[in-house]
Amino acid sequence: MTSTEIPGTHTPDLLRLATAGSVDDGKSTLVGRLLYDTKSVLADTLDAVHRASVDKGLTTPDLSLLVDGLRSEREQGITIDVAYRYFATPRRSFVLADTPGHVQYTRNTVTGASTAQLAVLLVDARKGVLEQTRRHAAVLALLGVPRLVLAVNKIDLVGYDEGVFEAIATEFAAHATALGYPVGSVLSIPVSALVGDNVVDRSTNTAWYTGPTLLEHLETVPVEPDPHHVPFRFPVQHVIRTNTAEFTDYRGYAGQVAAGTVRVGDEVVALPAGVRTTVSRIDTPGGPLAEAEAGRSVTLVLADEIDISRGDLIAPAHDAPVAADEFGATLAWLSDKPLRPGSRVLVKHGARTVPAIVSELSARFDEQRLVSVPDPLSLELNEIGRVTVRTAEPLPVDDYAVNRRSGAFLVIDPADGSTLAAGLVGAGLPALRDQDSSTPEGDLVSPGP
Known part of the structure; x- marks a missing residue:
């Protein structure tokens, strides 16, 4: 995969996003358009898509083929699995989960959206907000996805009608508010994934729309930070016992910091046993750390030898669950x-x-x-x-x-x-x-x- 990131520059942050919507709303085409227009596709992959599109009698590339990679998906014309795609611009890196639209695969939507910081929910401009749209919005709200984009797709097929767009956006905004989304956390954008209107490049066909394109919004929307401000949580995945020249009878507890921050010297408690101790070391393959934040995989060494096994949780003694x-x-x-x-x-x-x-x-x-x-x-x-x-x-x-x-x-x-x-x-x-x-x-x- 290539990237539009400028050599020698640093991509400031990462946005994890997911797509959702009903069958045939154009999710795979939208994702393909993002990858295509940001030049995030290998040349041989693009050549294969062009050949497959010609075989189907199309005069333009079928961008959905960049996402629907499984043979069974291509044959059915629907997405049935969660497809993860990675791309970057000079401003931000992205991990995108393209989830199925069919009601039978709502479980996959839950999987794809479980770690998303933003979700792009598509509707067909000709059909508006459907039952599956409302179902997906409820799942996204339940999972705590903090921001939504309503992409009103196929706006070209309704003659770029501002009234159609506004009616759909107003209806969905009311639904999102009832689900608990605050004002400002939901943005509606008129797009055509097939033509490219307002996906990466601004469209002259929607002069009445003054908001950002989809990519502009994705590049600039505030990213919710990993939960460093919440109490420290560390599920133990593995207990390491070893003897080395540096450490005799070494006992460490390996895992990933799920939330919060841990520092050397912190008083912690091991649950469910409820035994208290302090953190004496935070080890990594690159050497010891003074502290570790959410998302960091580390090995904790504790001051006391206590009974901890896989599945136990290490938490602050003063703020344990x-x-x-x-x-x-x-x-x-x-x-x-x-x-x-x-x-x-x-x-x-x-x-x-x-x-x-x-x-x-x-x-x-x-x-x-x-x-x-x-x-x-x-x-x-x-x-x-x-x-x-x-x-x-x-x-x-x-x-x-x-x-x-x-x-x-x-x-x-x-x-x-x-x-x-x-x-x-x-x-x-x-x-x-x-x-x-x-x-x-x-x-x-x-x-x-």
């Missing part, structure tokens, strides 16, 4: 197998997986009407629900609204190991928070020992 064996949560159900109260599952939180029971299903969120339906009998594929989870062992969880890294978990089928749901500790969406009157915000209802 609650170790709970029962907590309220929001689930985005991703399985064809419905969820019913009393279902036995596995919960994977950080590096730990424990048996659990979904003891209560208290509400289902209707993402179309933005209301909460109490006491549903089940939770079906792609539905969002409010549950109570009881685990066999206490888990050190945070409310997702406070700490995304330690407030998220997966629900797994114990029979075959398949993923059943993406889970978030707490209420997640405003309508579900309004529904929950039995417990305080955060919902850690039964602390473990």
Whole structure:
């Protein structure tokens, strides 16, 4: 992959973004247009796309082929997997997840958007806001994606009509506001991915639009920083025991800093055991550090020899999460197998997986009407629900609204190991928070020992 980055310059930051939308809204073509117009495609890949386009009888390159790389995707004409693409401009680097539009693959949208700092949600200018548009917006809000771009695509097919664009933008803005998005966090842009209007270059066909092009917005939108300001969280992935000439009986705890910052000398607690100690070293392959921030993979050496194993969590002694064996949560159900109260599952939180029971299903969120339906009998594929989870062992969880890294978990089928749901500790969406009157915000209802 080539880049438009100027040699010798430094790309200031990284933006992680995802696309979402309904089938045939043009997501893959839009991503292909971004890659094509920023010259982020290898020459041989571009030649292959030109040849494939000629074989299809097209006079212009089919840019969606730059993204829909699987043979089954090309044959069906739809995106079925999450396609990750990387590109850069002189101003910023990008990691883009192109997610499926078909309702059957909403689970992949959850995967692609789970780490996104911004999402581009496409609608067809001829169709406007659809059921799947509202569903995707609810998923993005639930996952805490802080910024949205509504790309009103195929604006050329409605004669670049300003009235059509404004009606769609107004309707979606009201929906996003109801989902909890503040004013200024959602931008609507009229685009034509096929022609190139307002994707990278400003279009003369939309003189009435005075906002930025899509790429201009992506290059300049403030990037939400990694969660350094939240309390330190460190899930232990591996325990290192070794003897070297420099260290006798070395014991270190390897993993990635999930949130916050850790410094040498900090007093910490190992959960769920609850034993306190201090950090004596922060080791990396490049040498020791005085401190490490979120996203950094390190090995922590502690002052005392205590019982810590894979799956434990190291946190500040003064600001540790609650170790709970029962907590309220929001689930985005991703399985064809419905969820019913009393279902036995596995919960994977950080590096730990424990048996659990979904003891209560208290509400289902209707993402179309933005209301909460109490006491549903089940939770079906792609539905969002409010549950109570009881685990066999206490888990050190945070409310997702406070700490995304330690407030998220997966629900797994114990029979075959398949993923059943993406889970978030707490209420997640405003309508579900309004529904929950039995417990305080955060919902850690039964602390473990």
